Amino acid sequence: MNxxxxxxxxxxxxxxxxxxxxxxxxxxxxxxxxxxxxxGFIPLHRALYDLMILKEYLxxxxxx
Numbered sequence: 803m804n805x806x807x808x809x810x811x812x813x814x815x816x817x818x819x820x821x822x823x824x825x826x827x828x829x830x831x832x833x834x835x836x837x838x839x840x841x842g843f844i845p846l847h848r849a850l851y852d853l854m855i856l857k858e859y860l861x862x863x864x865x866x
Contacts, residue, residue, distance in 0.1 A: 809825055811817050817829035818839045836843040859865050 809820060811820055814831040814835045817831040818835050818841055820826040821829055821841055822839045830846070833843045833845065855865055
């Protein structure tokens, strides 16, 4: 993912870090990571995902 001509990032967190540090003016990432850094977010696409969890873990606190 190329943010600027000389600044390449490889994941969503690096995108928002570049924005938060003023290295970039815009980037493509997820709403959740943008919110974590207190950045604005304009949705470009909505995707649905299925989450599969083994039945034995359904009552675990992290899953709840």
